[in-house]
Amino acid sequence: MKNRILYAVSVCILVASFILAGFAGVQAQSEATKIEKLTVAFVPSRDPEEIVTTTEPLKDLLKAELAKAGYEIGEVDITVGTNYEAVGEALSAGTADVGLIPGGTYVLYDDGADVILTATRAGLSKDSDNAIDWNDGLPTEPSDKQAVSYRALIIAGPSEKGLELSAKVNNGEELTWEDLDSANWSVMSTSSPAGYIYPTIWLQDRYGKGITDLAHAVQSDSYGSAMARLAAGQVDLLVGYADVRRDNVEKWTSEFGRTASIWEETNVIGVTPAIYNDTISVSKTSKIMTDEFKQALTDAFINIGNTEEGKAVIAIYSHNGYMPAKSSDYDNERKAQELVQELSSK
Secondary structure (H helix, E strand, O other), X not given: OHHHHHHHHHHHHHHHHHHHHHHHXXXXXXXXXXXXXXXXXXOOOOOHHHHHHHOOHHHHHHHHHHHHOOEEEEEEEEEEOOOHHHHHHHHHHOOOOXXXXXXXXXXXXXXXXXXXXXXXXXXXXXXOXXXXXXXXXXXXXXXXXXXXXXXXXXXXXXXXXXXXXXXXXXXXXXXXXXXXXXOOEEXXXXXXXXXXXXXXXXXXXXXXXXXXXXXXXXXXXOHHHHHHHHHHOOOOEEEEEOOOOHHHHHHHHHOOOOOOOHHHHOEEEEEOOOEEOOEEEEEOOOOOOOHHHHHHHHHHHHHHHOOHHHHHHHHHHOOOEEEXXXXXXXXXHHHHXXXXXXXXXX
């Protein structure tokens, strides 16, 4: 009898322990971290009213995703800066908690901001560092794979000099500075990442010189006019974003008077370092920004970018989704900003 009583008491204690543990777990789950206000700032790359209207659903999407991570958000405030610098300054001051900003803005304000995500866009079928890999005569096509960066290319046209430089590259020969300096170049304005800044970095990395050191470089007002000059043999080389040829496939024959396709008549002779896409960055001085909350925001934006409703919101910035980022991803952008400052001081 005594053993039965002891057994019954043991069972009761064990059951009570399970009940109390379960109750404690439920209580812990219900005690979410409360944040009164989360401020998300956008740069004015589109009309501010359009940005505010389009991103309105982001408020509830963020609340729902952050709730899964144990954060109860009272209000999500979406703002649009008067300019790009205003958003960078807001992150540095802690008056904005999260900012959707370009890589250039991030590196200018990285003393006060941490990058957590890079935007993804549809990638291309080619993304090699080696120029020859782009010269198989086949079109560069969109890829199912999402990309966090894009390339700028130095493209040779069908002129005599363009064909000469293409032949050297396709034969595996290194181009000399004299080769490049003897060609006629089409470039874009000095503020263009793909049409000026990153090609200058490419030249500096290899030859210690930039576009301003070239004997023959003319500025085009658009990529369309630059392609027309390349087709006509007025320039030998063009610098532009990786799918600039895709955007001019039809014009190459219909408007620019060429008989063969753009893929047959042009070759890539140089590929710049990767130009990273826009960032989602967080304030280093925000009172609510802990390491745990940064991770929760990282996961929340990735999840939002994987939903149809979320994609409709972030499409206003031509974003398809997000991938984790680190500061060193933007080291080439730091070089680019130094170059911009150099050029503006001249």
